Every structure is written in C-alpha cells, then in structure tokens.
Amino acid sequence: MTETLTAPAATRGLVEITGVRKSFGATEVLKGVSLTVEPGGVAVIVGPSGSGKSTLLRTINHLEKVDGGHITIDGQLVGYEIRGDRLHELREKAILKQRTGIGMVFQNFNLFPHLTALENVAEAPMVAQGRSKAEARRRGLELLDRVGLKDRADAYPRQLSGGQQQRVAIARALALDPKILLFDEPTSALDPELVNEVLDVIRELAKSGTTLIIVTHEMGFARDVADTVVFMDQGQIVEKGTPQDIFSNPQEPRTRSFFSKVLEPAFNI
Amino acid sequence: MSSAATTVAQSQQPQPAPPAETPPTTGRPEDGAAARQAPDYSSYRVVAAKHPWRWVGTAVVALGVLAVAWSLATNPRWEWGVVAQWFTAQSVVNGLVETLKLTAISGILGFVLGFVLALMRLSASPLLVSVSWTFSWIFRSTPLLVQMLLWYNLGYLYEKISLGIPFTDVRFFEVQTTTLISQFAAAVLGLTLNQAAYSAEIIRGGILSVDQGQLEAAAALGIPAWRRSTRIVLPQAMRAILPTAFNEIIGLVKGTSIVYVLAYSELFYTVQVIYNRTQQVLPLLLVATLWYIVITSVLSVFQYYIERHYSKGAVRNLPLTPLQKARKFFATHAAVPTRRNF
Numbered sequence: 001m002t003e004t005l006t007a008p009a010a011t012r013g014l015v016e017i018t019g020v021r022k023s024f025g026a027t028e029v030l031k032g033v034s035l036t037v038e039p040g041g042v043a044v045i046v047g048p049s050g051s052g053k054s055t056l057l058r059t060i061n062h063l064e065k066v067d068g069g070h071i072t073i074d075g076q077l078v079g080y081e082i083r084g085d086r087l088h089e090l091r092e093k094a095i096l097k098q099r100t101g102i103g104m105v106f107q108n109f110n111l112f113p114h115l116t117a118l119e120n121v122a123e124a125p126m127v128a129q130g131r132s133k134a135e136a137r138r139r140g141l142e143l144l145d146r147v148g149l150k151d152r153a154d155a156y157p158r159q160l161s162g163g164q165q166q167r168v169a170i171a172r173a174l175a176l177d178p179k180i181l182l183f184d185e186p187t188s189a190l191d192p193e194l195v196n197e198v199l200d201v202i203r204e205l206a207k208s209g210t211t212l213i214i215v216t217h218e219m220g221f222a223r224d225v226a227d228t229v230v231f232m233d234q235g236q237i238v239e240k241g242t243p244q245d246i247f248s249n250p251q252e253p254r255t256r257s258f259f260s261k262v263l264e265p266a267f268n269i
Numbered sequence: 270m271s272s273a274a275t276t277v278a279q280s281q282q283p284q285p286a287p288p289a290e291t292p293p294t295t296g297r298p299e300d301g302a303a304a305r306q307a308p309d310y311s312s313y314r315v316v317a318a319k320h321p322w323r324w325v326g327t328a329v330v331a332l333g334v335l336a337v338a339w340s341l342a343t344n345p346r347w348e349w350g351v352v353a354q355w356f357t358a359q360s361v362v363n364g365l366v367e368t369l370k371l372t373a374i375s376g377i378l379g380f381v382l383g384f385v386l387a388l389m390r391l392s393a394s395p396l397l398v399s400v401s402w403t404f405s406w407i408f409r410s411t412p413l414l415v416q417m418l419l420w421y422n423l424g425y426l427y428e429k430i431s432l433g434i435p436f437t438d439v440r441f442f443e444v445q446t447t448t449l450i451s452q453f454a455a456a457v458l459g460l461t462l463n464q465a466a467y468s469a470e471i472i473r474g475g476i477l478s479v480d481q482g483q484l485e486a487a488a489a490l491g492i493p494a495w496r497r498s499t500r501i502v503l504p505q506a507m508r509a510i511l512p513t514a515f516n517e518i519i520g521l522v523k524g525t526s527i528v529y530v531l532a533y534s535e536l537f538y539t540v541q542v543i544y545n546r547t548q549q550v551l552p553l554l555l556v557a558t559l560w561y562i563v564i565t566s567v568l569s570v571f572q573y574y575i576e577r578h579y580s581k582g583a584v585r586n587l588p589l590t591p592l593q594k595a596r597k598f599f600a601t602h603a604a605v606p607t608r609r610n611f
Contacts, residue, residue: 061489063485063488063489092493092494093493096488096491096492096493097491099488099489099490099491100490100491102489103489104486104489106482106485106486108482110480110482110483110485110486111486112483112486112487112501112505113505113582113583114504114505114579114581114582114583115582116582123490123492123500124490124491124492127491127492127493127496127500128490128491128492128493156581156582156585157582158582158583158584158585159585159586172490173490175490176490176491
C-alpha cells in the first residue's frame with residue numbers, strides 16, 4: 001500500500017530531491033532545492049561556505065528533517081510513509097533501517113575513538129544487520145584491505161594519520177553495502193599531502209556502480225570524478241551540468257565569480 | 270642563493286676547536302668548493318644542568334616529613350598500643366562491615382538513580398527535565414544530616430505508608446511507617462537520594478562531553494538508540510565521569526559516618542561508643558581514621574585500573590602500570606646491579 005512507486009531492480013540508488021526547504025531558526029538554508037542523481041551516478045556539489053551543501057546532504061539520510069518538499073530513494077520516501085492522504089513520520093526503527101542503505105562519510109571522520117579500526121567497521125553490520133561477529137570481522141578486514149589498511153586493523157583511530165582515519169571511515173560506511181554514499185567534505189580536515197590517498201579511494205568507488213553524492217572544495221577532483229557538478233549558493237542550486245559545462249563554460253554570473261576565486265592557477269607565485 | 274648566504278654567515282662564527290681524537294667528518298659533495306666541515310661535538314662529555322634550589326627545597330621538605338614522623342612515633346599520647354589493640358577488635362570490624370555495606374548499597378543505588386535522573390534531564394520532555402532538575406535542586410540544597418533525621422522521623426509526618434491508586438480508595442497494602450523505616454532504611458534512603466542528586470550531574474556532564482558527531486555517525490550507520498548509548502556514548506563519557514565519581518564514592522565512605530545521628534552502629538558510631546566507655550578518645554578516632562584511609566587507598570587502586578581500562582584509544586599508547594614499571598625496572602637493572610646509567 002505504501003509502496004506505490006516500487007522501483008525496478010535496475011534503478012538501485014536513484015535519488016530524487018524535490019523542492020526541499022529547511023530553516024534553522026529564522027535563516028532559511030535550503031530554499032526549494034530539486035536534484036535527481038541517477039543510479040550509479042556521481043554528483044559533486046560545490047559552492048561557497050554556508051550555501052547549504054552540507055545541510056542538503058544531511059537531509060538525504062534524514063539526519064536533518066526537511067521543513068518542506070521531499071526526498072525519495074528508489075521511489076521510497078525518506079523519513080515518511082504515505083497512509084491515505086497523509087505523510088506519517090517514520091518511527092526511529094524504520095528510519096534506522098532506511099539509513100542502512102545510505103552510507104555517510106563526515107568531514108571530521110567521526111570514528112569511534114574507543115574502538116579499533118576493525119571494531120569501527122564491524123559494529124554496524126553486527127547491530128544493524130544482525131551478522132555474526134566472525135562474519136562482521138571477516139567482512140571488515142576485506143573492506144580495510146580495500147582501502148589499503150588491512151595491516152592497521154587493530155590500531156585505534158588516534159594511532160592513525162588523518163588520511164588513514166578517513167579511509168577507515170569510508171570502509172565503515174561501506175560495511176552495510178549501501179546503494180548510496182554521501183561524502184561531506186571528506187578531505188577538508190586533512191593535511192594537503194594526505195588528501196590524495198582519500199580521493200583515490202573515492203575514485204575507485206565511483207567506478208563501482210554505487211551512487212555517490214559528494215560535497216567538496218577539491219575542484220580538480222570534482223572535474224575528474226563527477227558526471228554531474230552542482231553549484232549551490234544561498235540555499236539554491238544555481239547551475240548544474242557536466243564538469244565540462246560547469247567548469248569551462250559556466251552560464252550564471254554567480255558561478256563564474258565563484259570559480260574565478262577558487263580556480264586560480266595553483267603555481268603562479 | 271640563500272644557502273650560500275647561510276654558509277658565509279656560519280663561517281664567520283667562531284668554531285669550537287675539535288678535540289684531537291675526532292674522526293674526520295665526511296664532506297657533502299653537493300656543497301662543492303664552498304663546502305666546510307660541520308663541527309663535530311660527539312667527543313664532548315655532556316654535563317647535566319644543576320638545580321641547587323631543588324636540592325634546598327627537597328632538604329627542607331624531607332626535614333619536615335621527618336619531624337612529623339618522629340613526633341607520631343615518639344609522642345606517647347598517641348597511644349599506639351591502644352590503637353593496635355582496638356584496630357582489629359570484633360566490634361570495630363563489625364562497624365567497618367556496616368560502613369562498607371552502607372557505602373556499597375547507597376553508592377550503587379545512588380549512581381543507578383543518578384543515571385536515570387541524568388537521562389531525564391537530557392530528554393526532550395519538559396516535565397522529565399523539570400522533575401530531574403527539582404530533585405537535584407532539593408537534595409543538593411538540604412544538609413545530609415537534616416535529610417537523614419527527616420527520613421528517620423517520617424513516621425511523625427505520615428503514620429502509615431500505603432501503595433494504591435492515587436485519588437481512589439484502592440489500597441494494595443499499608444504499613445506503619447515506623448516499622449518500614451528502620452535505622453538502616455533511613456540511612457540508605459538518605460545517602461542514596463543525596464548521592465543520586467550529585468551523581469546525576471556528574472553523569473550528565475560526562476554524556477555532554479562526548480562529541481555530537483559520535484551520535485550522528487552512529488545514527489547514520491543505523492545503530493539503535495540503546496546501543497548508541499551503551500556502546501558509543503557511555504564508554505567515552507566514562508573518561509569524564511570516573512575521576513569525579515570516585516571522588517564521590519570516597520566522599521560517601523566518610524559520609525556514612527554521619528549516620529551516627531541515627532545511632533546506627535557503623536564504624537564511626539562504634540568507636541564513639543567505645544571511647545565514651547574507655548575515655549581513650551584520640552586513639553580510637555585514630556582507629557577509625559586508619560580504616561577510612563585503608564578503604565580510600567583500595568578504592569584509589571581500583572580507580573587507577575578502571576580509568577586505565579576506559580582510556581583505551583584516548584591516548585596513543587597506554588602508560589605502564591606501577592607493577593609493569595617495577596618489573597621493567599628490575600628487568601633492566603637486576604642483570605647489572607652496579608651500573609648507574611643516569
């Protein structure tokens with residue numbers, strides 16, 4: 001009854017955001033944002049600080065409740081269900097279940113400092129998917145191997161470098177086999193020489209068929225990895241298109257002025 | 270360009286004459302013709318800086334400690350013989366057991382209730398928040414002594430205590446207050462409720478000290494609320510909770526002595542009864558004091574190891590325990606006992 005829009009198997013990871021609004025107190029940070037990311041697509045959201053990029057990302061897994069509009073994943077509403085002519089807010093348990101299909105990587109890693117790298121990765125599969133401890137650990141080691149950190153499985157987060165911590169965080173987000181991965185400025189807290197090891201892992205993921213939505217300030221990386229670049233400013237999507245369109249031939253004056261500030265040739269001193 | 274300038278500047282500085290037996294240092298080929306050998310200091314003996322005032326301070330304090338120890342040992346009025354005689358007397362040991370019992374029961378109940386109060390205070394319900402706040406406000410504002418006497422005299426205020434449905438005549442059972450509130454019950458009630466008010470604040474502070482991002486990450490991973498609290502938040506909150514919590518428990522050990530107003534025979538009341546009979550006031554107070562010191566010392570050892578357990582991951586490498594340090598010391602020094610290498 002509630003699934004009137006049952007998704008065909010091929011559209012695994014389709015994200016549709018429609019007219020989403022969100023205010024914090026008197027400030028409206030999202031002013032009616034609409035965006036579709038195709039299954040397996042890689043959307044990179046760029047824009048100045050305070051433009052609402054991170055908030056938009058956090059509405060996709062219902063870490064922020066929207067004030068207006070709605071978000072669906074493979075046709076299923078996020079955070080609500082349709083009963084008759086009303087939208088009922090889902091209970092905590094149902095929201096947690098939805099979130100297991102959406103992995104998230106944070107700017108500050110948010111690894112659990114009192115758990116080892118492997119325990120960080122194995123926690124959610126045990127609790128949210130009910131896997132056995134042995135199975136969760138085996139899968140955890142596989143994922144740590146995938147991000148190149150199998151030999152640091154028993155290290156605590158504080159014993160790892162920033163780049164290594166973020167790679168563990170990516171492995172943790174992958175542990176539930178999500179169809180969508182959200183990256184909230186994954187390299188902003190890293191020293192410059194550590195940025196690439198993290199971006200390389202994300203590049204690998206972009207080829208894997210998982211839908212990726214990435215908020216970042218790394219313009220070179222965005223150009224490289226995105227199939228859609230979205231430019232946001234003041235709570236709205238100003239312009240979106242292929243990297244070629246947005247970086248080389250922006251149409252809107254706001255986009256042009258932003259890129260003229262951030263795309264300065266790097267070694268011009 | 271800048272490296273050449275540095276070389277010039279350096280070569281103008283007076284160079285220490287290398288001692289005769291210095292092996293020749295290797296010149297770096299990339300320095301070219303301007304290369305000069307860096308002075309080699311490896312053959313000099315290092316002399317540690319001297320701290321004469323540290324020695325003066327140490328001597329003064331040592332003298333003071335010695336004087337105190339001497340007076341404790343030689344002043345006959347401390348009556349150490351009497352202390353030794355009563356230290357393990359049956360009545361004193363019984364009192365000690367009662368003190369430990371009161372501490373354990375009201376400590377555990379107090380912290381459990383405090384945990385509930387802390388969760389209430391952090392909940393989204395304004396009623397739960399205000400009830401929790403009011404509880405802490407009342408019990409932190411009244412002296413423990415008054416609370417204790419109030420509980421013991423509850424029978425004066427309410428003759429009977431009954432359990433039923435409020436505002437109806439349904440009663441499941443009814444008892445005389447004085448039979449329900451014994452000295453022990455009044456003591457436990459007073460200590461527990463008072464302890465709960467303080468521990469609620471300690472636990473709340475600990476929970477607040479955990480970064481919000483931890484909860485978000487756990488929620489994003491689909492980890493249920495109960496598991497988020499027990500597996501993610503509490504173990505991290507414990508680091509902030511433990512030092513203050515042990516302060517409270519140690520305070521509670523000595524706080525139980527206030528129960529003497531109910532004539533409940535715990536350690537302090539017991540020694541009072543004895544010295545009222547024998548007139549050996551100071552030695553018997555010393556007996557009680559020594560036992561309190563023993564309890565606190567044992568608790569401090571527990572505190573060290575429990576804190577160490579919860580510091581996993583918070584420090585890069587755990588420091589050695591005193592036992593491990595001692596073992597390491599003997600392992601490195603026992604083999605060559607005469608060698609002094611520092």
